Amino acid sequence: MLIIDGKKVSLDLKNELKASVESCQATTGKVPGLTVIIVGHDPASQVYVRNKAKTCKEIGMISTVIEMAADTTEKHLIDTIHELNNDPAVHGILVQQPLPKQIDEFAVTLAIDPSKDVDGFHPENLGRLVMGHLDKCFVSCTPYGILELLGRYNIETRGKHCVVVGRSNIVGKPMANLMLQKLDATNCTVTICHSATKNIPFYTKQADILIAAIGKAGFITADMVKPGAVVIDVGINRIEDASTKSGYRLVGDVDFDAVSAVASAMTPVPGGVGPMTIAMLLKNTLQSFQRINGL
Ligand code: GUN
Numbered sequence: 603m604l605i606i607d608g609k610k611v612s613l614d615l616k617n618e619l620k621a622s623v624e625s626c627q628a629t630t631g632k633v634p635g636l637t638v639i640i641v642g643h644d645p646a647s648q649v650y651v652r653n654k655a656k657t658c659k660e661i662g663m664i665s666t667v668i669e670m671a672a673d674t675t676e677k678h679l680i681d682t683i684h685e686l687n688n689d690p691a692v693h694g695i696l697v698q699q700p701l702p703k704q705i706d707e708f709a710v711t712l713a714i715d716p717s718k719d720v721d722g723f724h725p726e727n728l729g730r731l732v733m734g735h736l737d738k739c740f741v742s743c744t745p746y747g748i749l750e751l752l753g754r755y756n757i758e759t760r761g762k763h764c765v766v767v768g769r770s771n772i773v774g775k776p777m778a779n780l781m782l783q784k785l786d787a788t789n790c791t792v793t794i795c796h797s798a799t800k801n802i803p804f805y806t807k808q809a810d811i812l813i814a815a816i817g818k819a820g821f822i823t824a825d826m827v828k829p830g831a832v833v834i835d836v837g838i839n840r841i842e843d844a845s846t847k848s849g850y851r852l853v854g855d856v857d858f859d860a861v862s863a864v865a866s867a868m869t870p871v872p873g874g875v876g877p878m879t880i881a882m883l884l885k886n887t888l889q890s891f892q893r894i895n896g897l
Contacts, residue, residue: 603862603863603865603866603867603868604755604866604867604868605867605868605869605870606751606755606832606834606867606868606869606870606874607870607873607874608747608751608869608870608873608874608875608876608877608878609872609873609874609877611750611751611754611877611878611881612747612877612878612880612881614754615750615878615881615885616657616660616661616881616884619661619881619884619885619888620660620661620662622888623661623662623663623888624662626888626891626892626895626897627662629897630895630897632691632891632895633662633663633664633891634663634664634693634694634887634888634890634891635663635664635665635666635691635692635693635694635887635891636654636658636663636664636665636666636692636693636694636695636696636720636883636884636887637665637666637667637668637686637692637694637695637696638651638654638655638665638666638667638668638696638697638698639667639668639670639679639682639683639695639696639697639698640667640668640669640670640698641670641671641672641674641679641697641698641701641702641705642670642671642672642674642701642702643672644700647698647699647700650698651667651698653880654696654880654883655667657880657881657884658884658887661884663884663887663888664691666692668682670682672702673702673704674702674705675704675705676704676705676706676709676710679697679701679705679710680709680710680713683695683697683710683713683714684713686718687713687714687715687718690894692718693718693720693887693890693891693894694718694720694883694886694887694890695714695715695718695719695720696720696721696883697710697711697714697721699772711723711724711725712724712725716740717890717893717894718890719740720740720743720883720886720887720890721740721742721743721883721886722739722740722741722742722743722746722776722886723742723771723772726739727739727740727741727742728742728771728775728776731776731779731780732779734783734784736783736785740886740889740890741776741780741882741886742772742773742776743878743879743880743882743883743886744772744773744777744815744836744875744878744879744882745773745776745777745780746780746882746885746886747875747878747879747881747882748777748813748834748836748875748878749780749787749788750878750881750882751834751869751874751875751878752787752811752832752834753787755867757811757832757867759781759787759788759789759790759811760786760789760790761789761790761791762790762791762810762811763790763791763792763793763808763809763810763811764778764781764790764791764792764793764809764810764811764812764813765792765793765794765795765805765806765808765809765811765812765813766778766781766792766793766794766795766813766815767794767795767796767802767806767812767813767814767815767816767821767822767855768795768796768813768814768815768816768817768836769794769796770815773815773836774794774796774815775794777813777815778792778794781811781813790811793805793808793809802826803825803826806822806826806827807826807827807828808828809827809828809831810828810830810831810832811831811832811834812827812828812831812832812833812834813834813836814833814834814835814836814837814854814855814856815836815837815855816837816855817837817839817855818837818839818855819837819839819841819853819854819855820853820854820855820856820857821837821855821856822835822855822856822857822861823857823860823861824857824860824861824863824864827861827864827865828864829864830865830866831864831865831866832865832866832867832868833856833861833865833867833868833869834868834869834874834875835854835855835856835858835868835869835870835871835874835875836854836855836875837853837854837855837856837871838852838854838871838872838876839852839853839854839855840852841853852871852872853871854869854870854871854874856868856871858870858871
């Protein structure tokens with residue numbers, strides 16, 4: 603069974619991005635800038651935002667974090683986004699989700715200039731993805747990272763049956779649409795399963811490529827997987843574990859030990875899809891800089 607090593611691929615990618623940032627600086631005298639807005643004090647979001655800022659700096663990009671109080675109004679947040687839309691030193695804007703309940707996440711997504719929407723959440727970017735105009739859009743980072751992993755491991759996709767479990771706007775929907783596109787690295791027959799699907803194992807057992815993005819620890823068991831399938835685990839679930847210092851550990855949506863006896867290739871958790879997400883965010887920010895500067 604092949605372990606698809608997202609940690610290693612993300613390190614390779616970061617080195618490639620660092621070299622590209624240096625070359626951008628040599629040609630233009632400028633470097634890409636990513637601004638991340640975080641509202642409130644959600645501990646998981648704070649960890650994600652800190653990691654994004656740290657990785658940005660490692661590869662030579664400018665990272666700015668704007669911290670806003672939990673009682674920030676939607677108007678104040680949107681006014682700030684409009685200022686960033688007009689700031690030529692900002693190439694990528696990301697508003698960390700989830701947002702406090704007084705703020706409408708969709709209104710915030712709509713406020714971001716699609717040409718700086720490095721999360722790929724804006725309907726213009728998602729619409730371009732659905733219509734196959736990938737060269738002009740930002741693909742949301744987790745699906746884009748999975749595509750990169752499949753490509754770098756030469757996983758055959760053409761004509762394969764890809765089953766995506768989960769229909770979120772951030773992962774399931776863009777992932778399924780990406781695998782459907784007529785590209786060398788996609789071109790699959792695609793099925794999407796979700797919480798109202800009757801008999802999920804009936805579908806997952808037919809998958810050549812199974813992508814689990816449900817958010818439930820160990821949801822995919824060995825009896826749900828076709829022998830030889832490629833299994834991609836998007837889940838990051840905290841479960842209690844008294845034997846660790848923190849009192850918890852991270853597990854995926856796939857029962858890794860049992861499924862590894864059936865699958866031909868798998869992404870681990872941690873160290874699979876997770877590290878790719880930040881790397882693709884930086885790739886999108888670089889791409890935004892290159893488009894804005896006509897490179
Ligand atoms: N919250 C969890 N994942 C993400 C992400 O990829 N982007 C944003 N903006 N918020 C998130």
